[in-house]
Amino acid sequence: MFVEVPIPSSAWNKNAVFKFRVDTDGSAAQDWVSWTEMALTTA
Amino acid sequence: MPEKKKVWVKVFLVDFKDVRAPAGFKPSFVDQLFFSSNPPSTAPSPDGSRFHGSLHQYVHASSDFWQSLAGSSTQWIKSNLRNRDIPHYRGSMRKPSGTGSTNWGESWPVIVAEALRGAGFTSNNYSSGAALRAAIRRLPNGRQADVLVFLNMDVAGGGAKRNFGQMKNSLDIMSDDRINNNTIPGSSQRWNALWDPAWAALPDLYCTPLMSANVGGHRADGTYPGPNPTKSSLEMNSLAVLWHEMGHLAVYNQKTWLDGGKGLPDFYGHAYGPWGRMCLMGGPKASTHYPMPLSSLARWMAGWLEFRDFSREDHRIRLRPFETHNDAVRLTNGAPGSDHYLILSNRDDLSYSAKGTPPSSKGRGVLTYRLDLRGQRLRVVRGGNVVRKVASIVRRDKNYNNMLWKAGKTIDALPPARGFFEGPRTLRNARGELWWTLDSISGDGRDLMVEPKLRAMHLLEDYHRAVWHGEKPGKRTVRVRLNPDDFGGSDGHVALQDRRMTVQGRGGKALYLHPAWATNGAVRGVYPLARLGGGPMRLYAKVGMPEEAKGSDGVELVFSSGSDTYTTRLHPGTHKEYCIDFRKPGSNLTVLARAKGSATRDWAYILDGWLVPAAPRHYDFLAQASKATWRTGSGKLTFNRQDQPTGEVSLRGWMRLHTGTYHGSKVLFTHPNWANNGWIEGTYPGDQVPANGAMIRAHLGWAHGRKVTNNGVRVSVSMTVGNKTTKLSTRPSTSSTRPTSARAGARTT
Secondary structure, eight states: OEEEEEOOGGGTTSEEEEEEEEEOSSOOTTOOEEEEEEEEEOO | OOOOEEEEEEEEEEEBTTBOOOTTOOHHHHHHHHHOSSOOSSEEOTTSOEEOSOHHHHHHHHTTTSEEEEEEEEEEEEOSSOGGGSOOOOTTOOOOOSSSOBOOOOSHHHHHHHHHHHTTOSGGGSSSHHHHHHHHHBOTTSOBOSEEEEEEOOTTOOOEEEOHHHHHHHHHHHTSTTBSSOBOTTSSSBGGGGOOGGGGGSOOEEEEESEEOOOOOOOTTSOOOOOOOOGGGOEEOOHHHHHHHHHHHHSOOSOHHHHSSSSOOOSSSTTTOOOGGGSGGGOOOSOOSSOOOOOHHHHHHHTSOOOEEEOSSOOOEEEOBHHHHOOOEEEEOSSTTSOEEEEEEEEEEEEOOSTTSOOEEEEEEEEEEEEETTOOEEEEOGGGOEEEEOEEEOOSSSOTTOOOBOTTOOBOOOOOOTTOSSSOSSSOOTTOOOOEEEEEEEEETTEEEEEEEEOOEETTTTGGGSEEEEEEOSSSOEEEEEOTTOOOGGGOEEEEESSOOOBTTBOOOEEEEEOOSSTTOEEEEEEEOGGGTSSOEEEEEEEEOOGGGTTOOOEEEEEEETTEEEEEEEOTTOEEEEEEEESSOOSEEEEEEEESSOOTTOOEEEEEEEEEEOOOEEEETTTTGGGSEEEETTEEOOTTOOSOTTOEEEEEEEEEBTTSOEEEEEEEEEEOOSSTTOEEEEEOOOEEOOTTOOEEEEEEEOBTTOOOOSOOOEEEEEEEETTEEEEEEEEOSSGGGSOGGGSTTOOOO
């Protein structure tokens, strides 16, 4: 699964705090998630 | 091969006590408008407007004559209701919930019911429900209609493609005790008294006004005070709108695995859009009696067009006019099997003015869109819902009129543009990989010449660009230069084999590597990376060892560049797939096959291997994960402390995900606290967003072999600037979040 989201232009050139979150939404059994990419990219 | 299909259509005409159909809009005109094979090429409508051809002609030509429409319209059925008294849907309406009263209503279910009742199509007039439905569908030639159309004089409503189950549901909601306007005017009966249960099994319908007017002043309950416009001020509704709705109803979407049902979807919605005037299903973005063409995507979904595929190498391609040649080129825009594509077509840049004025051309240009067949890129939309993004037009800027790339333009790795929240502006795929650039667009009459340049490197086809050596270790390693495809004997060898020995029963092409014949002997290839343009790279590789290598004690296979190295071990019969990120690659990629002890029968295979530029990282959240503050429902976490009931965040070197592919060389592993509704959250220190824009890119999956549980997880990314927090992306807790094995056929990458 991919995330590809442009940063709103209102935030360009500004200091931003980013938060990544995983919710189990019910049982937490085996709810481990592996991230192979998490980046703020310029293109 | 499309299904050759004649779709039979029955058109019901219905008007209202306060808005009757103007003279001239007779059933015979509607029959000509919808079904004629031979209307004048440009005809005036009864209101004096000019239009071109019939709906049948439009569908017939768009489908290369595979599909046709035929049917008939009824006489005008006269409803005794006033149009102004019927609730019309407004964006401010809310369905009932709780105990409070509310406004909610739609005009189309009332119109459809009025049409059928007005024509006497109710159960009390027929011996059975089947007999009633057969009568409703019966055409003058005795055939049964496949679809039903309700053209009407609702001057305050819009078009809707629906089914009869939705009609009953809507009438029931309109009749709820909590709805302010829940009774039929002039009656004590609720709106659902109009419903006849025998209608439930009727085929799909579309209901739309034949005439348009700017009626305003809607009340909160969806009625309006009037007066209604005079007949002479009514205009025929835009044929682009009428044809658009028939695209939903009567053009069968054969890619049902893509969109789940018959009928083309809206191309203005989040999953496909926005397409604007570049597709009939895209809005339509122009009020015109000269409907815009169905795009290559719509025609492909209908089974009327096959994309012209090109291999992964540099090309110079002649794009013929789409409108006359149905020509659309497809380039694979991702790793093999990823279902990411780029589609290019040569489109007329049409400009629309008045409804009855033919569009004028502003020249031709290349329409480019990304196609992600599995909709792997998820987007948050209004209301917090998540959609799968299937198609994205590569737009020049946010202006709908600037979708075409004209001669002299090139499409390269442009940064995101200000004001862009929707679409890509580059040819990168949803993972940020740059497989192609369009280095040249030039005109040749009405044709356009385009030059897609492949930006990725293939370890097999490009192996002759690498420098190869056989290596024999000792006090001093002896290195011998190997010529590609030359049997080097005891020095080792490297060759591209068209027919390899089988690996797990499968043959095919392979890059064959044999280490030098010595204890711990090796073969090493060094691929130069300069032509890939620098920046981070991603390697998709399939490697293996043939079963016939039985007796080998194994081979170590190493891929390395810059500070990133990955080592795997191959044994006879091994087959593995890798996705390796080189965050800061050097100027070369080194491929090394080394004997583990004896080199006997150490036949290593690279079965496939693509190295592709990845998006430049301004901030690498994954590599910098230890600098974030990680919390779960049980409190703050210690980074890299594993297997704790309080949750875990750890940076792993390599992991095999649910797809079976090994990922590395860094994987961040997160686990919420072990409790129902547990969670984990990482907050990063503030960072300056680049002045020219940026993207959040992430890829995630499940560990291989994860046992399927009855719920998934919800993943979200948010950003805080000052005191304002924006949720950028989320993934719902639905079946689609579960591992592959939870849903047959629902592969995610």
